[in-house]
Amino acid sequence: MWRYEHPTEILFGQGVSQNLGDYLERKNIKKALLIATNSLVKNGLTADIVDKSAGRIVGVVNGIEPNPTIENVEMCASQARELEVDYIIALGGGSVIDCAKAVCAVVAENYTAIDLMEGQDITKALPLIAIPTVSGASSEVTGTAVISWKEKNLKRAFTSPLLYPKTAFVDPELTYSCPNHLTAISGIDIIAHSLDSLGSVKSNPLTEHFAVQAAKLAFENLEAAVNDNIEAKDQLAFAAILAGFAFSQTGTTASHACSYILTAKYDIPHAEACAFTLDSWFKINAEYKPLLETHAKNIGYKNVDELVKELNGLKTKLGLRTTLEKLEIPIEDLDIIVQHSLEAANMKNNIAPVDEEMVRKVFLSK
């Protein structure tokens, strides 16, 4: 038995973000706060968006960090309260959208960011419009936000049907000016989400369709997109939606479970950290779930082995580090890394049962 529900309205197409003003008017949204990345403030996109809102965007916050923190959430929430906004708009990558989701909950519930981190329930949230400027995290079509509490070395994922954006404006044009290394690493995130979803205990025929198509499109288009091919960038924006449709239902699994400590302790970017163990876990899961052989074919490869080999090749081509040594992680830290990975909640979500020895091997298998 399985369940599927996906409440986000998706508006997709080159230039679709130009319609935001009309959308705000049509929905009678009077006071929105825009949470935007710094880089976009620089290139004028934020000003353009504010301009088109005809006064309906009453404030802009930026300065959200790559792994958004409780301080980022507090800063935005305080602005939202002061301006008494009824809507939040997020313009940026996954970090900005994740931060905005936490703000939606914190403001509606009258919580502090720490209340949220300490496990207070989400029973209401301000409505959110998500406008991604990078294709990868899929936060525009998921009900999850990941927030960091640096002081406690803690990173927590919140999931609620209330955190799905009401509407996602997926405008591939906004990704055209994305720096190539960011296109690369975010594109790898699409593959990580897809393969992780296929290896989830909650995977079902519908999410498998989405994950396979997402992985196929990402494998087919990632290199071209990094080389500035516009059509490939359009396809990645679409692939990110499909991946989001998959892992929003199934959650992520072992490669994500193994990534958190790498990001928290060694500052490895999220997608690179996931990619680090992704190929090994896909192979392990395929032994446990033979259907992954069929999926590997439908993704475009002869079998799981070929997919894994190609994934490894892609990682190298895109400049991702593939050994602990290259990550400059001392081998003495392995015990704590393995322990953290095993303790991550989504490790239990992995279809193949995982033990300490297995995780150790995966980290050393490069």
Added chain:
Amino acid sequence: MWRYEHPTEILFGQGVSQNLGDYLERKNIKKALLIATNSLVKNGLTADIVDKSAGRIVGVVNGIEPNPTIENVEMCASQARELEVDYIIALGGGSVIDCAKAVCAVVAENYTAIDLMEGQDITKALPLIAIPTVSGASSEVTGTAVISWKEKNLKRAFTSPLLYPKTAFVDPELTYSCPNHLTAISGIDIIAHSLDSLGSVKSNPLTEHFAVQAAKLAFENLEAAVNDNIEAKDQLAFAAILAGFAFSQTGTTASHACSYILTAKYDIPHAEACAFTLDSWFKINAEYKPLLETHAKNIGYKNVDELVKELNGLKTKLGLRTTLEKLEIPIEDLDIIVQHSLEAANMKNNIAPVDEEMVRKVFLSK
């Protein structure tokens, strides 16, 4: 640019309808009206469902006709008003679910069924739970209801985001006892919805993905399902969801436009009427939209020609009539049939421009 939104929660799996009682309790639904097909009343399923509701289903209506009428809607609406229900549950095929959708609007708006037929807006609707007992119409996952006004020889389709069921319990077990001829003809409906969706001006990469997968599964499983293969029946239940995801967004096109008069005037079952011209329209649309060649491959055939040939073969195998003569429609009626087909709203939704001569040829091409 395209838009996608699909608000229905889907619960899928053998036996999932057994959870209805828990669901009603969890959602605190106190007074629901069950609209159920006659055949199910006969086999005790309705009684079982009422039993499991622990008093939350306060009334049962049956007697809905294959093409539900304004009288059917009025009968159910009057029950719903009398019992002051807050929820409608539909248990049956597309006709029952369509009728229930109209009831949801009529009761919430305090309309008569004729108000609805005469074009009154739908601004609110009672929430609906749909439990399909046949795989085909996909009404459990669409926002459309088709109602007949026999006196005026009128069949009208209503579409609104408010008409999507809140939740669809898609329990393939309920289709296992479906008579074989009904399994066959409803399965053909899945193919008709998928191919029509692929030929829509509103088709987009996401709906095409759904339509291709739906058609593939339906072609692969329909004959086996008709021959009582349980797994094939499960696949058809899933295929119907995918087809609904596609045509709920794109609408239907030429084969549906050509079907209405066949059903209204000659009582040809809906899916048989759609199938009658379906192969011809797919071929015509493929000339206009070459991407359909790729889709034909992904559905599992060498090309459009082979798909069309197989579809024709399938129609014959399943006992569907493929000439006007076999339908016992006099050739003198062709003018009026062509005129009606051209006037149907979804004809404008067809990707290849259509003229009178073309429609005439299609009807005679068998």
